[in-house]
Amino acid sequence: MPTAEIEVVDIRKGKVLNEQTALHLRALQDFKDFYGNKRRAGEEWLIDKSVKDVHILDAQEELIEENKIVVLTRNQYCIVDNPVGKNGKPQYGRREIRKGEAKFFLQPGEIMNDGIRNIIVIHEEEALLLRAKVPYFDKRTNKQYKAGQKWLIKGPIDFIPENEVDVIEKR
Secondary structure: OOOOOOOOOOOOOOEEOOOOEEEEEEEOOOEEOOOOOEEOOOOEEEEEOOOOOEEOOOOOEEEEEEEEOEEEOOOEEEEEEOOEOOOOOEOOOOEEEEEOOEEEOOOOOOEOOOOEEEOEEEOOOOEEEEEEOOOEEEOOOOEEEOOOOEEEEEOOEEEOOOOOEEEEEEO
16 A cells, blocks of 8 residues: 555556567666666667566566567578677668578567568579679679679579679579
């Protein structure tokens, strides 16, 4: 029971977390969270089931959104813009290709613009016409390509386009 000096402003229910959901939170001011982490005003982070099964928002926390897990099968990939580095901060302007089989939550600052894509399967009688966006070294063939240069890769192969390469057409 609150005393006469205490005013109840809000009653908060716990958010139940499972393997498919995480909470994207933001600190409203500097504070130390329930788990012992120092949070700075404006800092964003995720809480998932690996941290706690139920999370009750602190007075200094704001819920941005509930994130759903991204699941990639063996034949899928996605491109993540602004991937979070080892220091836990987004690397703005960078791109990262994530290949299946994988499960992950997009961290604060990460963006998956084009969604989940299927790997391009090139059969024995097919080829892909590619063009380098920037100077590019192909690790499979150990060849260097200049920006704008075109070349063919022949099947059979499962192909995931890299950030430096445009797929012009399948032949």
